[in-house]
Amino acid sequence: MELKPPLLKHASTPNSNCSESVIRQSHLPRYTDSAFQTDNLPTIALTSSGGGLRALLAGAGVIQGFDNRDSQLCTSGLYQAFTYHAGLSGGSWLLSSFVGNNFPTISQLKESIWQTAFQDSLFVPEKLLVASAYFDVVTDIEEKNAAGFPTTLTDPWGRLLSYQLLAGDDGGAATTLSSITGLSSFTSHSIPYPLISALGVKTFLNECLPGPNATTYEFSPYEFGSWDSDVSAFTPTQYLGTTMNGGKPTGLCTKGYDNLGYVFGTSSNLFNNVCGPPPTPQNDTASINSTLAQIVAYGHELTNKDEFAVYKNPFQNYLSSTATRNLANDVLVQPSLTLADGGEANQNNPLWPLIQPARDVQAIIVNDNSADTAYNWPNGSEIQATYIQSLNHGLTRMPFIPDVDVFLSQGLNSKPTFFGCGDMTKITIILLPNTQFSFASNTSTFKLEYTKEETDAMIANGAQVASQNEKSGWATCLGSKDYEYKGRYETIGGLKTYVTGPATAKTAILHLYDAFGYFPQTIQGADILASSDKDHTYQVFMPDFFEGHPCDIAWYPPVTEEQHRLIGEWFSPRMPATGADKIPKILGDIEEKYGQKTWGVVGFCWGGKVVSMTSGLGTPFKVGAQCHPGMIDKVEAARVTIPTCILVSQDEPADAVAAYEEALTVEKHVETFGDQIHGWMTARGDLENERTLSHCDLWRNDDWATSI
Numbered sequence: 001m002e003l004k005p006p007l008l009k010h011a012s013t014p015n016s017n018c019s020e021s022v023i024r025q026s027h028l029p030r031y032t033d034s035a036f037q038t039d040n041l042p043t044i045a046l047t048s049s050g051g052g053l054r055a056l057l058a059g060a061g062v063i064q065g066f067d068n069r070d071s072q073l074c075t076s077g078l079y080q081a082f083t084y085h086a087g088l089s090g091g092s093w094l095l096s097s098f099v100g101n102n103f104p105t106i107s108q109l110k111e112s113i114w115q116t117a118f119q120d121s122l123f124v125p126e127k128l129l130v131a132s133a134y135f136d137v138v139t140d141i142e143e144k145n146a147a148g149f150p151t152t153l154t155d156p157w158g159r160l161l162s163y164q165l166l167a168g169d170d171g172g173a174a175t176t177l178s179s180i181t182g183l184s185s186f187t188s189h190s191i192p193y194p195l196i197s198a199l200g201v202k203t204f205l206n207e208c209l210p211g212p213n214a215t216t217y218e219f220s221p222y223e224f225g226s227w228d229s230d231v232s233a234f235t236p237t238q239y240l241g242t243t244m245n246g247g248k249p250t251g252l253c254t255k256g257y258d259n260l261g262y263v264f265g266t267s268s269n270l271f272n273n274v275c276g277p278p279p280t281p282q283n284d285t286a287s288i289n290s291t292l293a294q295i296v297a298y299g300h301e302l303t304n305k306d307e308f309a310v311y312k313n314p315f316q317n318y319l320s321s322t323a324t325r326n327l328a329n330d331v332l333v334q335p336s337l338t339l340a341d342g343g344e345a346n347q348n349n350p351l352w353p354l355i356q357p358a359r360d361v362q363a364i365i366v367n368d369n370s371a372d373t374a375y376n377w378p379n380g381s382e383i384q385a386t387y388i389q390s391l392n393h394g395l396t397r398m399p400f401i402p403d404v405d406v407f408l409s410q411g412l413n414s415k416p417t418f419f420g421c422g423d424m425t426k427i428t429i430i431l432l433p434n435t436q437f438s439f440a441s442n443t444s445t446f447k448l449e450y451t452k453e454e455t456d457a458m459i460a461n462g463a464q465v466a467s468q469n470e471k472s473g474w475a476t477c478l479g480s481k482d483y484e485y486k487g488r489y490e491t492i493g494g495l496k497t498y499v500t501g502p503a504t505a506k507t508a509i510l511h512l513y514d515a516f517g518y519f520p521q522t523i524q525g526a527d528i529l530a531s532s533d534k535d536h537t538y539q540v541f542m543p544d545f546f547e548g549h550p551c552d553i554a555w556y557p558p559v560t561e562e563q564h565r566l567i568g569e570w571f572s573p574r575m576p577a578t579g580a581d582k583i584p585k586i587l588g589d590i591e592e593k594y595g596q597k598t599w600g601v602v603g604f605c606w607g608g609k610v611v612s613m614t615s616g617l618g619t620p621f622k623v624g625a626q627c628h629p630g631m632i633d634k635v636e637a638a639r640v641t642i643p644t645c646i647l648v649s650q651d652e653p654a655d656a657v658a659a660y661e662e663a664l665t666v667e668k669h670v671e672t673f674g675d676q677i678h679g680w681m682t683a684r685g686d687l688e689n690e691r692t693l694s695h696c697d698l699w700r701n702d703d704w705a706t707s708i
């Protein structure tokens with residue numbers, strides 16, 4: 001049986017021919033072309049949040065600012081480096097319009113579809129009721145009903161969205177999510193792998209909203225399913241709508257249920273928010289909800305279930321080997337799944353698919369276009385909610401995210417913020433919130449009509465968010481988080497150690513990082529030390545004294561009581577003396593492998609204190625450098641026996657620095673950089689600041705190391 005191509009069609013063959021619809025754990029198909037030799041490159045992702053057309057347009061501008069086909073900004077080309085792009089609700093509209101039209105540029109989408117569609121929106125009832133699309137959608141819904149598949153408010157919602165987002169006859173009715181795998185942009189690996197999120201609602205327990213622990217379902221061109229422990233299984237996307245039992249089809253397989261409009265309609269379905277009777281069906285020029293209800297009512301009388309997107313449950317009577325049956329959310333026994341907007345549980349950024357360990361994502365740019373404040377700006381609550389839920393689910397790779405008070409007090413909701421840098425056990429998250437540059441982009445989520453001028457202005461402002469209005473050093477700062485290391489990691493002295501520089505070098509530098517560990521700027525500094533002196537080469541060793549658990553930079557400088565507590569708890573078992581005690585074994589193991597070396601040592605903050613503690617009588621070092629040192633103690637200065645360089649910032653106590661300098665009895669160089677903050681040479685270094693860069697170059701090109 002065939003329906004209007006291919007809104008929905010049945011395979012006319014026995015189920016043996018669709019045996020690939022058997023349930024399985026996600027096989028994570030390798031999407032990146034192996035010919036590109038990307039194994040050593042970081043896996044980077046972008047997320048586009050919900051927020052209606054505001055999120056679509058603001059997010060489109062961010063894509064444009066990252067896409068080297070469509071802009072010439074300082075950040076252009078970054079989009080081509082993404083492996084994944086996840087979207088939900090309004091972000092899924094953006095993602096689906098982008099990939100469903102075979103990856104045009106944002107400019108092309110804007111001019112060919114969006115400008116006209118958003119200005120003459122079909123969600124304005126008086127325009128819809130006189131449009132030919134109304135009658136086409138009614139016919140589509142009637143055909144789906146006639147085929148024996150339930151229609152709900154999500155059906156006309158998704159179809160009307162398709163008219164505004166997809167090209168092709170009948171509002172892109174022929175476009176399915178699985179059909180994207182045949183598009184040239186997909187087969188040539190030109191686009192990131194798209195992921196769309198929605199939430200399960202326990203309607204079988206008479207609930208109308210997803211709870212904070214709601215099952216997150218993931219749609220992709222290949223698979224549909226969930227990583228959550230109550231499902232922990234996936235099924236081929238192209239066979240959604242097939243009746244399954246125990247992981248196998250029970251009859252003919254169904255194709256076409258993954259209609260792309262229905263999928264992004266599912267991800268943006270908010271009809272369940274009323275938690276009451278469905279809208280009264282009538283062709284009402286004042287209410288789009290009543291008009292959508294009327295379209296559904298042509299086929300059946302509406303009930304509360306019509307407020308959800310309904311899918312036959314492919315996981316019925318199937319318990320995967322990695323699943324744990326949850327009687328409070330017993331998906332196993334449900335004949336159907338009822339899904340709703342992916343952001344309804346206060347997680348409006350689709351991070352969930354990307355923080356799963358199996359995906360091994362190293363960095364995520366989170367473009368947050370949420371309307372959390374009274375003025376429709378984000379406030380950090382959405383990403384913090386995901387952090388809390390990640391802890392509840394035992395997902396350990398998401399870095400610490402502070403609460404809303406910290407976001408607002410430090411202005412983190414209006415500027416880019418990096419979370420998790422330097423912690424090798426965490427994903428680096430770069431939060432890129434919606435903010436105003438050239439246009440007030442804080443429009444209402446329920447604004448469903450934009451003039452052409454507004455569409456242009458929203459996208460232009462989004463591109464400025466991506467490039468931070470071409471702010472000097474921003475691209476360098478952003479790129480440094482994915483710095484391509486020159487060295488390698490080895491196990492030395494029982495510790496993971498970053499090793500850079502030629503093994504044949506007779507002189508070596510022990511590099512003692514600051515409390516934030518392996519930050520990209522810190523690693524880059526080690527590489528520069530190894531190679532920047534054209535007359536001398538050094539082998540540089542940077543041990544991971546914190547064993548993968550550095551201090552989270554989001555805690556510093558501490559403002560809240562919680563941050564003070566967290567820093568105290570972190571520091572207590574990691575006093576500098578614990579690092580000093582390990583140095584003899586580290587140096588011994590290095591020389592056993594690489595031969596005898598002449599040693600110098602450089603330390604930053606925490607590491608600077610270790611340098612001070614290990615520069616006394618019997619030290620293995622010929623020269624030492626302390627950069628923005630912590631816990632300065634003049635008593636230690638009197639014991640120092642090697643030439644010492646001390647470079648301090650505006651934040652170290654001037655009297656303590658002066659007392660330390662006075663107590664030194666060796667050759668010394670002490671200099672204060674009064675325009676720099678504590679940490680300026682490593683993790684807290686502001687690479688947007690030309691003064692910072694020039695100061696770093698100054699000390700790196702200094703002759704302290706030649707004293708080794």
